[in-house]
Amino acid sequence: MLKKKYGVFAGMLTVSFMLAACADNSSQQEAEESGNDSGGDEGSSASSEDATEISFIHWRGEDEEVFDDIISQFEEENPDITVQMNIYPSEQYQSNAQQMLRDGSTGDVFTSFPGTQFETINNAGFFTDLSDEGFVENFAETSLEVGQSGGSQLAIPYQLVFNMPVYNKGMFEELGIEVPTSWSEYQEMAETLKENDITPIAFPGADIGPNQTMNSMMMNNAKNVDVFAQLESGEESLTNDWWVSTLEDFQYFNENGYFQEDALGTNQDSAMQMVADEEAAMLATGSYHMASLKDLNEDLELGFLPPITVPEEEVEYEGIHTATFMLAVNQNSEKKEEAKTFIEFLSQPDIASQYANETGQHLTVNDVEYDSEALQNTSHWIDEKDTRFQPRYLITEAAVEDAVLSSIENTLGGTAPGEAAEEAQQIVEENIGG
CATH class of the missing domain: 3.40.190.10 (Periplasmic binding protein-like II)
Incomplete structure (x- = not known):
């Protein structure tokens, strides 16, 4: 629930x-x-x-x-x-x-x-x-x-929105792919898709960016729902493991072809078309795009498949929602x-x-x-x-939100996760007086 x-x-x-x-x-x-x-x-x-x-x-x-x-x-x-x-x-x-x-x-x-x-x-x-x-x-x-x-x-x-990737259920059935429940199963799923010349996740980095994907990527890396409140109060830091490991996961996805080439340069419409044309298995946005995907390809059968970045025994959250x-x-x-x-x-x-x-x-x-x-x-x-509930919406300072999102974009652009986290944390401290 x-x-x-x-x-x-x-x-x-x-x-x-x-x-x-x-x-x-x-x-x-x-x-x-x-x-x-x-x-x-x-x-x-x-x-x-x-x-x-x-x-x-x-x-x-x-x-x-x-x-x-x-x-x-x-x-x-x-x-x-x-x-x-x-x-x-x-x-x-x-x-x-x-x-x-x-x-x-x-x-x-x-x-x-x-x-x-x-x-x-x-x-x-x-x-x-x-x-x-x-x-x-x-x-x-x-x-x-x-x-x-x-x-x-x-x-x-x-609206009750589910801010997590939408996936092609029919494609998974045709390829015999089970919905992953752990990080190792998620890796197996992605490799099977790649072996069939299918991009696992269409990532619209040019306009949506990581605004949606960050939520499900971090949901089990940072189980503390107060983590961003504590970040803004100075009790937490982006240089701690919960955020650095999330950036490392983004780096892994990018370097191992889980996102399409030039993910940061792909706009929303192009990413949606990739899924509609079955060139990609998932769209890294959320439920609000399901109707539009069906308009592009009425034969699509869609569901939700958030990234699982931890072993099965460490999974606490299965997805993200927003009111x-x-x-x-x-x-x-x-x-x-x-x-x-x-x-x-x-x-x-x-x-x-x-x-x-x-x-x-x-x-x-x-x-x-x-x-x-x-x-x-x-x-x-x-x-x-x-x-x-979507963690990003629990960030109250615009400059802090920008720093968090920029650290993901910098990582996808080639900056080492630890370095991207340090740069973002400096901006956070400048804006919270820490």
Whole structure:
């Protein structure tokens, strides 16, 4: 079952105030490239001159079509409210959301990542307390903690994401490969794939980088769920074995061909195409890409296969999960009630089920029915597997997060793991006053 550890996020981040004037279409995530402005069709948006228009901002451009339909349903049911949806590239959204929310004219309903962005927006005072809203009960209680601070429910996680590699189950069956349960079995699996001219893992280093892979690579190397909190308090160090061994594992994967050539230069779309074309067995991202992979190759049968870097007897965690795409109401909005009405609509089981099945996302909403094959094949991870909350989201200082991720990229670029760890630790100490 899911093992929860969200921690108390703290610290202010320096946020860029450069806001792009328009958004282009986006393609996803913690890797998503472009954004778009949308709000259902113009006819429904202009259905009533007296309607109150609310602004809904987020970063998931690949969800535009289903949100357009959901917004149309909402406007039909609530003719006195229209929704203008604006979608931004995720990195732009993470950098600029605070500035967008500042005057209350944008983002009546907005979304937040857990961790550093949540804490930044919270410190700026832009969350509306949703603790007493009835729709909070529509969400699984076990998923709500990540959106809480100081005893208040400030944001509602909508998606339950599994941040670990997605693999081609059909390929494994054809090659007679069993899912590995130890480091030695994982090595055997990778060698079998390579012998069949298949790259074990397509790694999108050019845009997503190690943001997702680091979580499952370290999950059993650093079993202490407070390790990043202790790093930021000065009690832990990246030069200790838990992180150096993780960098050594990245080095091993890279030097032994577990990643494709020029992994740091491969973008998300190219990595996904490798899996769709069955040139690679796994995609080093997460569940949020399963629907897109099926769009590229409808015959793919997909599952999750996080890297196992320790002997079987040392395995404690089987995977990684995150409660994210957190829905919130802008404290500076003059349309809070209408914004809450929209979130309440999104929390209805039939609407949530439509969103889940059409986007390939597991959700935190109670009573969601998963009709898609991919979701049905992976839903057992919610209750039957010991998964750990994404460690990266427990880093609260942006500079510390950058140092951690850069140490992986430097290792993949040829720097010795110990040296990369020392360089990163120096940056950590400069930013925590250690």
